[in-house]
Every structure is written in C-alpha cells, then in structure tokens.
Amino acid sequence: MSNRLGAIEFRHLRYFTAVAEARSFRAAAQQLHVSQPPLTRQVQQLEELLGVVLLERQPRGVELTAAGAVFLDEARNLLALAEQALDRTQMAAQGQLGRLDVGVFGSAVFDAIPRVIQAFRTAYPKVEVVLHNLDRAGQIKALRERRLTVGFNRFFVEEPDLVWDVVLAEALNVALPAGHRLTDHARLTIADLSGEAMVVYPRSPRPGFIDQVLGLFHRRHLTAQVVQEVDDVVTAVALVSSGFGLTIVSDSALNLRLPGVVYRPLERNEALIDLCMIRRIDDDSPLLRAFIEVAREVLPPPPEAHAAAR
Amino acid sequence: MSNRLGAIEFRHLRYFTAVAEARSFRAAAQQLHVSQPPLTRQVQQLEELLGVVLLERQPRGVELTAAGAVFLDEARNLLALAEQALDRTQMAAQGQLGRLDVGVFGSAVFDAIPRVIQAFRTAYPKVEVVLHNLDRAGQIKALRERRLTVGFNRFFVEEPDLVWDVVLAEALNVALPAGHRLTDHARLTIADLSGEAMVVYPRSPRPGFIDQVLGLFHRRHLTAQVVQEVDDVVTAVALVSSGFGLTIVSDSALNLRLPGVVYRPLERNEALIDLCMIRRIDDDSPLLRAFIEVAREVLPPPPEAHAAAR
DNA sequence: CCGGACGATACCGATGCGGTATCGCAGCCG
DNA sequence: CGGCTGCGATACCGCATCGGTATCGTCCGG
Incomplete structure (x- = not known):
C-alpha cells in the first residue's frame, strides 16, 4: 500500500476547509468552536505534509493560492464522500442497503x-x-x-x-x-x-x-x-x-x-x-x-x- | 456544516482497511509496522463512532459483517481519492494543473x-x-x-x-x-x-x-x-x-x-x-x-x- | 489436556492536541 | 503621525490520546 498520504487526517481537511471558506483563521476558529492557534498549526502542518503552500496570509485575512483552491475542492469532496460513506455503512448495518x-x-x-x-x-x-x-x-x-x-x-x-x-x-x-x-x-x-x-x-x-x-x-x-x-x-x-x-x-x-x-x-x-x-x-x-x-x-x-x- | 463525521480520522480508515484486507489484526499490524493493540483500539473506536459493528472477531481471525464490507469499500475509495487529491494539489502547485x-x-x-x-x-x-x-x-x-x-x-x-x-x-x-x-x-x-x-x-x-x-x-x-x-x-x-x-x-x-x-x-x-x-x-x-x-x-x-x- | 495463536485488556511513557497569553505586523483613524 | 485595532504566528502548558509492552481469556489442534 502506497503511503503518500503520510499523517494527513480528516482534521486537517476540516480545519483547512473552514479557514479557506471563511477566508480567515479567526472566523473559522469561531465556527469550529476552537481557538485560533490550533488552526494555524494544523494548516501549517498540512502545508508541510503536502509540500505546498495553500494560503496566502494577508493583513486582512487569507487568500487561496491556485493549489489551495484545488485542494479546497478536493477536501470538500472528500468530506462529503466521507459522510456518504458513513450513511451507507449505517444503512447497511440496518439492512437498508x-x-x-x-x-x-x-x-x-x-x-x-x-x-x-x-x-x-x-x-x-x-x-x-x-x-x-x-x-x-x-x-x-x-x-x-x-x-x-x-x-x-x-x-x-x-x-x-x-x-x-x-x-x-x-x-x-x-x-x-x-x-x-x-x-x-x-x-x-x-x-x-x-x-x-x-x-x-x-x-x-x-x-x-x-x-x-x-x-x-x-x-x-x-x-x-x-x-x-x-x-x-x-x-x-x-x-x-x-x-x-x-x-x-x-x-x-x-x-x-x-x-x-x-x-x-x-x-x-x-x-x-x-x-x-x-x-x-x-x-x-x-x-x-x-x-x-x-x-x-x-x-x-x-x-x-x-x-x-x- | 454538518458534523456527522465526528472524530473519525484517516487513521481509522487506514487501520480498518488493513485489518479487513488481512482478515487479521496481527497480520495487519505487521504490515502497518505497529503493534496489535493499537489496531484493536482504533477499530473499536471506529465502530463506536459509527455505531456499527464492522468485524466479527473469530478464533482464527476476523470476518467482515455486511456493514463492514460496505465500509471497507467506502474506506478504500476514500483513501484512493485522498491520494488523488494530494497528487492534484501538488500538480497545481507546480503549474501542471x-x-x-x-x-x-x-x-x-x-x-x-x-x-x-x-x-x-x-x-x-x-x-x-x-x-x-x-x-x-x-x-x-x-x-x-x-x-x-x-x-x-x-x-x-x-x-x-x-x-x-x-x-x-x-x-x-x-x-x-x-x-x-x-x-x-x-x-x-x-x-x-x-x-x-x-x-x-x-x-x-x-x-x-x-x-x-x-x-x-x-x-x-x-x-x-x-x-x-x-x-x-x-x-x-x-x-x-x-x-x-x-x-x-x-x-x-x-x-x-x-x-x-x-x-x-x-x-x-x-x-x-x-x-x-x-x-x-x-x-x-x-x-x-x-x-x-x-x-x-x-x-x-x-x-x-x-x-x-x- | 496442554501449547500456540488469536484478539482484548491493563498500564505506561511520549507525542501532540487545544488552550491562554503574547508577539509582530499592517492598515486605519483621530 | 502615533496609538489603536485586528490579523496570523509563536511560546508555553496541561491533558487527552497515541503507540508500546506485558498479559489475559479463549479457542483450536495435537
């Protein structure tokens, strides 16, 4: 099994998605009910794991890089599919699927x-x-x-x-x-x-x-x-x-x-x-x-x- | 954002997939280069988070439940898509996408x-x-x-x-x-x-x-x-x-x-x-x-x- | 009936998460 | 122009939780 995923976790996707959508670490932190520093850290870690800068930090918030926009798309998709996987598994457990x-x-x-x-x-x-x-x-x-x-x-x-x-x-x-x-x-x-x-x-x-x-x-x-x-x-x-x-x-x-x-x-x-x-x-x-x-x-x-x- | 995903992480998917494919906790532990107890714990936690029993523990290894088979499918898919997301993001960062x-x-x-x-x-x-x-x-x-x-x-x-x-x-x-x-x-x-x-x-x-x-x-x-x-x-x-x-x-x-x-x-x-x-x-x-x-x-x-x- | 292999459990350091406090910086306004 | 404000980054801390070792209970086969 190829392990290019490394230590990337859903948490990274959730946090990055929130930050990217809010165009702000602080606003995303509020929505996620966590403080701002963990977001900074998780996004930094994600960028390091990917070897790609996803956000441009600016005085009034953040902007997506081209790669960040691509990853946002992928991350949203993955999160949605994960929820579907959950649903389908639970349906299967109830004999509905x-x-x-x-x-x-x-x-x-x-x-x-x-x-x-x-x-x-x-x-x-x-x-x-x-x-x-x-x-x-x-x-x-x-x-x-x-x-x-x-x-x-x-x-x-x-x-x-x-x-x-x-x-x-x-x-x-x-x-x-x-x-x-x-x-x-x-x-x-x-x-x-x-x-x-x-x-x-x-x-x-x-x-x-x-x-x-x-x-x-x-x-x-x-x-x-x-x-x-x-x-x-x-x-x-x-x-x-x-x-x-x-x-x-x-x-x-x-x-x-x-x-x-x-x-x-x-x-x-x-x-x-x-x-x-x-x-x-x-x-x-x-x-x-x-x-x-x-x-x-x-x-x-x-x-x-x-x-x-x- | 709906949060039915809870605290599920890619680690859960990786571990469960390995166990399900090897039909054995111990064999999967070897492949993953970790010891067996963490696998037991992560799979138990996954099952608790899902509210679904995925594996039937048997004396000579494990069998998939119907829901487990469904989830294995979904987990494989998610892991593959995550790798693709990685690729695409890195390609985008290099201007190739x-x-x-x-x-x-x-x-x-x-x-x-x-x-x-x-x-x-x-x-x-x-x-x-x-x-x-x-x-x-x-x-x-x-x-x-x-x-x-x-x-x-x-x-x-x-x-x-x-x-x-x-x-x-x-x-x-x-x-x-x-x-x-x-x-x-x-x-x-x-x-x-x-x-x-x-x-x-x-x-x-x-x-x-x-x-x-x-x-x-x-x-x-x-x-x-x-x-x-x-x-x-x-x-x-x-x-x-x-x-x-x-x-x-x-x-x-x-x-x-x-x-x-x-x-x-x-x-x-x-x-x-x-x-x-x-x-x-x-x-x-x-x-x-x-x-x-x-x-x-x-x-x-x-x-x-x-x-x-x- | 016992030895071996399986998964589960108990317990223990170490990693790493999230929290508070604070910094550095840039734009804004009086 | 200088303080203010709001941003993300950093430093540090307590604790949750990870993975590791040792061991248990159980089932199967000899």
Missing part, C-alpha cells in the same frame, strides 16, 4: 414470491434484490457457497447448517380440461380424482411436490393414474390444456391461465402444501432479518392445525 | 500565439487553456477582474498594476494586389510606399498597430496615403485582394493567404513590430510562470538592438 440473492423455484413464483419481493423492494428500495431460478439442491449448494441469502422451496429436508421455515400453507386446486366431467363440481376431493388420468410434476428434485400429491392418494388407499411426468407446473398445465388429463396445482399457480383449462379447488381440509424459506443457520445479517420480517407480514401465517398434513 | 485564460488579439493569432499555445499544451497537458478574443482595453479589464491570466498584445501602455514583456519582434511585410508595380521588388522600404494607396487597421484600440505604422512614415517625413481604415488585418488584406491598395502586416499574418494578394518583406532594419505579453504584476502563480517560460522558449528573443525602434 446491500444485495439480497433469493432462490426461487416452482409454482410459488406465480404469486407468493412476487408478493414478498414486491413488498420488500418497497420497504427497502436501496437493496438490490436478485432472483435465481434454482431447484432445491441448487439452492442448498448456493446457500453454502454464499451465492444465495435465502431460498424458497416446497419441501423440507433437514440439514445441520440450514434452517427451514414454513412461511405459507397453500390450498390445492385441480386443473381440468374444459368439458371434463369433474368441472360440474364446484369443489373436489381426493376421492373424486381416483382413477382419473393425471399429469404430475416435477420430475426432480425428489422428494418434491409430486411425492406430496401422490402421498395424498396412498394415505387414502386410492390409486393415482399417472399418464405423464413432466418437469414443471407450466408444462403440466399445458398438457392439461391439450386434454392429457388433470393435474394438481397450488393456489399460486391459479395465475397461470391457459385456454381450455379450468381450475376447481380441492377441499381445504383435504390437503395443504407448504411454502418453505431456507437460510443459513449462522446468517444473522440485518438484511436477511428484514427480509424474513417482510415475508411474515405479507404471507398469511400457516395454520398450525394443518401443519401436520405435510 | 489548472486553467489558464489567455487574451489574444490581432495578427499574432495567425502564427506566434498558436505556436506558444501548442507548445504549452504539450508540456502541460492537464492545464485547460482558454483563449479569449479581446482587444487591449478588454484584456486589461479582464486581467484586473481575474478573468484573464495573461494577454497578448501589440502595444505598450504603462499601468501600475500590470507588467508588459516584449516576447517577440516581428518583421513587417507589405501586402500588395497581384500585378501592383511594387511586386517587382523582392524587398521594399518605407520610402517605396510613399504616396501609395494604403489600407490601415485597426480602427481601435488606439494607439495601436496603425499608429506604429504611420509613425514609420512620419519619422522619415514621408506621407502615408490612407484610403481606408478597417477593423482588423483580415479585412485589410481582403481589401488589398480587391485592389483597394496595399497594407502592412506582421510576419504572423503571412499565414493569411488570400487570392490576388502578394507579400513582399520590408527591410528588417526599417521597422520591427513588438508582440507583448501583459500580466498582473502581483500574479506569481506557477501556472503563469510556466506559461511565460514556454513562451520564451518558443519565441525567438527580440533583438535588443531593434527594441528602440518601437
């Missing part, structure tokens, strides 16, 4: 996650929010490598260094081809779907949404007639639209409107699907805390009664 | 002045040179009001607060319409021009070039036949081109080539015309000194023998 990398995946990107992000960006406009489309394994890896601050996911996997929080319990819906016989019912049950041709997703990561849905059938000793496995909810609904069969989607996915697709709610007490937030167990950054708080405010709390249905 | 306002007027703008400016801009590339077209009175006024650092002029007028320097003695030439009988001569004398129709310039400021030229005639008890007074040398030569008569121009104006105009030199011992530089007597700025030096280097020194011919 920085960068938040959020992992997202699955149908929650259609409703729940955008609502959280939107609210957070409004509350913390100077935080840069970056979304990363990553599946569960990718989120876990990225969290460990500090490329991610927080991830949204559907499924709960115990890891020693990570924390899962259930932030939302969404109801389920059946996506039906228009004209399907079940569209006559306003609400459906799992039993209604027994033997129906079904499209399921996602193929990976396992276990995932698909396993929870199939679990609903097994628990009731019913059989799910899987006609197609696909990667994601969009493809699944697209196949429904083409008449392949029906599929089951979360409330968030209701925003996904395709022609020829009709949604019917499943009875809420039949099943709920969790939305989880993953984070590092040792991450206590104010930014993350702020984000969690916003998420809790925006998303309705998951009813504990149904939490057992996981 | 700043702004130079130069007043120019008359035929010297066609040769002598551009040569000086060009040389100066090469030698001092970071100095902004601004040219102002001002006549002598305008230059004097602008110099007094500090809008001008230096002015180039033809005529010497004593002023208590200004200094004139003769920087160049140029020979004179006669501009003739093509086909004029005097074009037969390779060189001319003042006597050759007696009774010839002449265009003279400038109308103002007086006294000026015109008066010196006419003085050459009076001194020899000759008569100048003035057929037209115009504002400047360009107009004068344009009229010569139209056959109005002849006019007398300095060497610099030889660059002014118009169709139908032929130049013939006047004998050097007949007359020389000075180019003067005006400046404030109390201006000892390094920039001006540097400019004067360059001007002296570029322009051939005026022969003292002819100086009396003014």
